[in-house]
Amino acid sequence: MTLVAPQIRLRRPRLATLLTGAGVALVPWMAVLAQTLPRTVEVSNWPAAWIGLDAGLALGLAGTGVLLRRGDPRVSPVAAATGALLLMDAWFDVTTSAGPERVMAVALAVCAELPLAVACGVVAARRVL
Incomplete structure (x- = not known):
């Protein structure tokens, strides 16, 4: 060694x-x-981009929960990655929306995505330390 x-x-x-x-x-x-x-652009495959991100979030959140329940030490990197994805999701939801959609995006960020990101960060930090 x-x-x-x-x-x-x-x-x-x-x-x-x-x-x-x-x-x-x-x-x-x-x-x-x-x-x-440019300030605005037309984007191809927009639904696929968002569905792919949400699929990653679903896998990350479920994986974090399963690993946490089992007491598996691999929960730390999964929780850290999931927390980062949640922060990214909140950022892009808010910055790519306008009008009433932005109000909904901010509400989802404040009430769901950011608290879940903090929870994932706590799980990751506690398992690493």
């Missing part, structure tokens, strides 16, 4: 540097997008 640990330690800083650099590189890219993307 002592031979494996040094290899992991050597690779971790490289991966950390790569991930940090990728995050920092996205900042100027976001500025480019803010200046160049």
Whole structure:
């Protein structure tokens, strides 16, 4: 085991540097997008995109519940991923809606998606710590 640990330690800083650099590189890219993307677009396969996201949420929520009930330690990454999907869903629901639809999107975000995301975050954090 002592031979494996040094290899992991050597690779971790490289991966950390790569991930940090990728995050920092996205900042100027976001500025480019803010200046160049059109305010409105027509989108193909819109229903498939939203149904796919909701299918992922359904699997994540059900999987988190099943793994939590069983006391399975694999619940942490599933809960973390599901929480992230819930935050993304709330963001896109609110930012892609207008008028009365936006009121409904905000209500769903505040009453369902964000509280569920927090619950998933708590499950993920408690199982990791």
